[in-house]
Structure formats: C-alpha cells, structure tokens
Amino acid sequence: MDYNQTDxxxxxxxxxxxxxxxxPDQRTPCVLLLDTSYSMAGEPILELNQGLKIFKQTLMEDSLARRRVEVSVLTFGGQVDLVQDFVTADQFNPPTLHASGGTPMGEAIDRALDRVAMRKTLYxxxxxxxxxxxxxLITDGAPTDDWQRAAERVHRNSEAREMALFAVGVQGADMHTLGQIAAPNRPPVKLAGLQFRELFAWLSQSLRQVSRSTAGVQVALPPPKDWAEGWGQV
Amino acid sequence: MMNWLCTGVSVQGHGHVRQGMPCQDAQGWAQVNDTLILACADGAGSAAHAEWGSTLAVDKVVAHMISHAVGWRMAKDPEDHQAYLLGTLKGAFQSARDALTTLAAREQVALRDLATTLLLAVVSDGYTAAAQVGDGAIVCSVGGHEGIKALTTPFQGQYINEAVFITQENYTDYLQLQAIEGSARHLALFSDGFEPVAIKYATGEPNPVLFEGLFQFMNDTSSQEVRTEAVTRLLTGKRIAERSDDDKTLVLATRCNEFNEGCPS
Structure with missing residues (x-):
C-alpha cells in the first residue's frame, strides 16, 4: 500500500x-485519531510513530486479531487527513507521521464519526x-476549530452505543476541553511522559481481547498499567 | 427527461502485460433522449486482432441503437415495445457482425482473428433490455426491495476454458436476450476479467455487496473524473489482481435523481 496516497x-x-x-470474520473497528499539529514536532511525534509500530506488531502476534481488528488512521495537523482507511491489522502498514499546522480537532472527530458510520453500513x-x-483520540493541545458540535455528536453517539471514544491527553493537552468532548462515562486520561509505546501496547492488547468476544460475552479491558496518570473506568 | 451518470473503464490485465498483448476489451455508452445505451466487449486472447474486433463491435452496436432510438415512439401496446427493443438489440448484434466481416475482408484477415464477446444493454420507455454473446454479464437494480438482478449470465460451456464469440457462424445460438419491465435505476456491464469478484460461482448470482457498493458510489460521486479514477483503481487493485490476470472492463450507469449533483440538468 502506498502511503503517499492520502487522497x-x-x-x-x-x-x-x-x-x-x-x-468474513467479525470485525473490531478502531479509528486512531491522532494530533499531528506543530506542537507534536520532535520527540512526541517520533514516539508516536514508534508506538504505531508496536501497535501493529502486537496485533500481528494474534492470529484472530490480525484478521478481525480493523485500523483506520485520521490525523489532524493543519488539516484533517485520512492517512489510512479501514484495513485489517494484517494489511496495516504503520505510517510515519509528521507534525505541522494547527489542531482542527472538531473537524477530525466529525470525520471519524462519519467513517465509523459508513463502515458500519458496509458491515x-x-x-x-x-x-x-x-x-x-490522542492530542497534546486544544482544538483550534469549533469542537462543541463534534462534542455533542460524541455524547449522542456514545449514549446510543454507536461507538466509544477514548481520549488521551499528552503533556500540554487542554484536559478541560478534552473532558467536555469525551463522554461523561469515559473521561480523558493523561499520558505519563511520552509513554506512547506502552499506550499502544495496551491498546492492541485490549483490541485483541475484544476481537475474540463472542455473542453475549463482553470483555473486561485490562487496566492501563504504566502509561496513564490516574486512570478512570473504561 | 431521464438523465444518467455513466462511467466505463477498461484496463489491461497483468497476463496481457506479461505477454505484451494490448488491452483487448472495449466499452462505450450513449444517451439519446430518454434512452440509455451501454456496451462492452472482450476480444478473444487467442485472436490476432481481438482489439479491433472488440472496439468495432462496441462502436457498431452503440451506433445502431442510437440510430434506432432517435425518434422511436413507444408502441401503443407495451408488449410491442418490448418486442421492438429485443428486435433492435438483435439487429445491433447483426450489424456489428456484418461490420466485422467487412473489416476482416478489407484487412485480409480471418473473421476469427477479430473474435470478441459482446454485451449490450438499453433502458427505454419503462423497459430494461439486454443482449449478450459470450462471457461477462449484465446486472441491474430496479430499486425498491428487488435487489440486484442478473439480466444475462456468463456463457457456460462444458469446460471453463470454452468460449463463444459473435464472429462464430452460429452466434445467434448463443445470443442471450432478456427484457424486464421497469426502467433500471442502476446497471452494470462487465467482461469476464471482473467475473471472479462479481458473480458467486456457487449460485451464479451477482455479488450484492459489491454492486450495492458500486451503485451507491455512482449515486454519491458527482465528478466523472473521480468516478473514473476510483473504478480504475478498483480494476487495477490487488484484490482483483489476485483473482484474474485478464483484461477487465466495467461499465456503470445510475439514473439521476434530484440528489445527484453531477447530473446534467
């Protein structure tokens, strides 16, 4: 797959x-909604890219997850880009992201929810x-666009169990706004330092567990061990 | 006035690239007043000038349909119109074959050197009709809950590698003719390179997920350029390449409604 092909x-x-x-396996779709604004430049974006590699590796270790977990990557740095449309983990090539521009988080969330709805129609x-x-959703800043409408949509969609949004704030993130965007029952979590690798290892482990769920059996997620400051209930 | 969005693409298969053969598929479409005409053809890989055959056959059937569609009036009895449509499709096939015969004589090649399949569909005055010789298929959706219907099916000989072409003396023995009541909302014609993903071999039914997705895409995508690019990527993409190394042609048509931005008004 050609990752220059962001169109x-x-x-x-x-x-x-x-x-x-x-x-025809069951699917566990996951949108990675990643802040690639200018403030992520330097070590944060490098660590984020490393995290994506670990994410892929960990999913690939699981013969069910690699067929069932679907990954999509949307970035928001200056503009919103669909870097990766939904693919199963085995088809996913971790992109190398670069940081630039502002933080159009509201638009990014809107796009993510659109993609999820379209994907569900296809299923x-x-x-x-x-x-x-x-x-x-991973961000180190504050939205530079209108986020209130997107937040309302997140709340509505969460209540209707259309999707679940998890928000992670990196050092410098506006946790207050993030708290207003995330659904009340899933408050945002703060990343400890730049522990992206641990975060993505945890995320892929969680997706692995969810991807093997069977009818009527809900999986309890593992607690975030070493990457979160003060973790709430998932 | 009924308007249509049409997109048709033929791509060279990997097998043809490898063997230095050109793309031998062809396709075309036209709209005359309320009548929609779609055609495609797949020149035989074994024929020396198959690409002449497929191109000329498509041009001829489309021209024939245009000339008959201009000024035709719906017969008083709808049954008559159906019979008239089917008769015109038959005539179009004969005119294509006649043109191939003339070309073969002029170029001093054997008629079989121009061997090609031929698929033709027409939507006119409340009817949808299709004609086909050889592989490939024509599917349509009339809307509502009717789903995706096959109007024609790929030729099936005793063995998978048997084929029929309009250049054969007895091609009318293999001519599929079909008309249904109702103007199709969506139509698709395709050559056999697209068959592996388009037709479920076990049941012979069109793949509903694929066609519903394609028709939805036609409905949602107003730019011809974008539609052509998306279909080209699909036909050259790896999911289809895994299943067929032949040339691939897909012609799609969707009737405009008030929500299609790209429709001529």
Whole structure:
C-alpha cells in the first residue's frame, strides 16, 4: 500500500466492497485519531510513530486479531487527513507521521464519526458481525476549530452505543476541553511522559481481547498499567 | 427527461502485460433522449486482432441503437415495445457482425482473428433490455426491495476454458436476450476479467455487496473524473489482481435523481 496516497478523501476506495468476501470474520473497528499539529514536532511525534509500530506488531502476534481488528488512521495537523482507511491489522502498514499546522480537532472527530458510520453500513450490507467501534483520540493541545458540535455528536453517539471514544491527553493537552468532548462515562486520561509505546501496547492488547468476544460475552479491558496518570473506568 | 451518470473503464490485465498483448476489451455508452445505451466487449486472447474486433463491435452496436432510438415512439401496446427493443438489440448484434466481416475482408484477415464477446444493454420507455454473446454479464437494480438482478449470465460451456464469440457462424445460438419491465435505476456491464469478484460461482448470482457498493458510489460521486479514477483503481487493485490476470472492463450507469449533483440538468 502506498502511503503517499492520502487522497482517499477524494477518491472513494471501491476495494472496500470486496474485502468481506475474502475474510468474513467479525470485525473490531478502531479509528486512531491522532494530533499531528506543530506542537507534536520532535520527540512526541517520533514516539508516536514508534508506538504505531508496536501497535501493529502486537496485533500481528494474534492470529484472530490480525484478521478481525480493523485500523483506520485520521490525523489532524493543519488539516484533517485520512492517512489510512479501514484495513485489517494484517494489511496495516504503520505510517510515519509528521507534525505541522494547527489542531482542527472538531473537524477530525466529525470525520471519524462519519467513517465509523459508513463502515458500519458496509458491515451491515455484507452481513459481517462487529464489536463496538472505538475512536482513540490522542492530542497534546486544544482544538483550534469549533469542537462543541463534534462534542455533542460524541455524547449522542456514545449514549446510543454507536461507538466509544477514548481520549488521551499528552503533556500540554487542554484536559478541560478534552473532558467536555469525551463522554461523561469515559473521561480523558493523561499520558505519563511520552509513554506512547506502552499506550499502544495496551491498546492492541485490549483490541485483541475484544476481537475474540463472542455473542453475549463482553470483555473486561485490562487496566492501563504504566502509561496513564490516574486512570478512570473504561 | 431521464438523465444518467455513466462511467466505463477498461484496463489491461497483468497476463496481457506479461505477454505484451494490448488491452483487448472495449466499452462505450450513449444517451439519446430518454434512452440509455451501454456496451462492452472482450476480444478473444487467442485472436490476432481481438482489439479491433472488440472496439468495432462496441462502436457498431452503440451506433445502431442510437440510430434506432432517435425518434422511436413507444408502441401503443407495451408488449410491442418490448418486442421492438429485443428486435433492435438483435439487429445491433447483426450489424456489428456484418461490420466485422467487412473489416476482416478489407484487412485480409480471418473473421476469427477479430473474435470478441459482446454485451449490450438499453433502458427505454419503462423497459430494461439486454443482449449478450459470450462471457461477462449484465446486472441491474430496479430499486425498491428487488435487489440486484442478473439480466444475462456468463456463457457456460462444458469446460471453463470454452468460449463463444459473435464472429462464430452460429452466434445467434448463443445470443442471450432478456427484457424486464421497469426502467433500471442502476446497471452494470462487465467482461469476464471482473467475473471472479462479481458473480458467486456457487449460485451464479451477482455479488450484492459489491454492486450495492458500486451503485451507491455512482449515486454519491458527482465528478466523472473521480468516478473514473476510483473504478480504475478498483480494476487495477490487488484484490482483483489476485483473482484474474485478464483484461477487465466495467461499465456503470445510475439514473439521476434530484440528489445527484453531477447530473446534467
């Protein structure tokens, strides 16, 4: 896959319509909604990129997760980019992200929720079972655009169990605003230092567990061990 | 006035690239008043000038349909119109074959050197009709809860590698003709390179997820340039390459409604 090809925004990916035939397994969709604004430049973005590699590795160690966990990457740094449309973990190539621009977080959240809704429609058409979609938001700043409308949508979608949004604030993040964006039952978590690797190891472990859930059996997520400052209830 | 969004793409298969063969598929479409005409053809890999055959066959059937669509009036009895449509499709095939015969004589090649399949669909005055010789298929959706219907099916001989072409003397024995009541909302024609993903071999049914996705995409995508690029990427993408190394053609048409921005008004 060619990662310079970030124009999924413009050119619809029609291969979507074929993938469920090859792999009719249940899906666990996860959108990584990543802040790549200028303030992430330097060590944070390097650590984030390392984290993505570990994320991929850890998913690949699990023969079910690699077929079932679907990853999509949306970045917001200056503009919102769909860097990776949904693919199963085995097809996922961790991108190398660069930091620049402002923090259009509201627009990014909106796009993520759109993508999730479209994905769910596709699952329904194909008769593919799914688990609750996750949107994993990581930011070190504050939205530079209108985020209130997106926040309302997050709250509505969470209540309706359309998806679950997890927000992680990196050093410097506006935790207050993040708290208003996240649903009340899933308050944001602060990343300890730049522990992106630990964060992504934890996320992939969690997705592995969720991806093996069967009908009626809900999985309890592992507690975040070493990457979070003051973890709430997932 | 009924308007249509149409997108057609033919791509060279990897097998043809490897063997230094050109893309031998062809496709075309036209709209005359309320009549939609779609065609595609797949030149035989074994024929020396298959790409002449497929291109000429498509041009001829489209031209034939245009000339008959101009000024045709719906017959008083709808049954008559259906029969008229089917008759015109048959005539179009014969005119394509005649043109191939003329070309073969002029170029001093054998008619079989121009061997090609041929698929033709028309939507007119409340009917959707299709004609086909050889592989590939024509599917449509009339909307509502009817789902995706196959109007024609790939030719099935005793063995998978048997094929039929309009250049054969007895091609009318293999001519599939089908008309249904109702104007299709969406149509797709495709050559056999696209079959592995488009038709479920076990049941012979069109793949509903694929076609619903494609028709939705046609409905949602107003730019012809974007549609062409997206279809090209699909046809050249790895999911299809894994299943077929032949040339691939896909022609899609979607009837405009008030929500399609890209429709001519």
């Amino acid at each position: 999924y925004n413009v050119i619809p990916n029609l291969e979507d319509t074929l993938e469920f035939e090859d792999n 329904a058409q194909a008769g593919i079972p799914k688990t609750l979609p996750w949107v994993f």
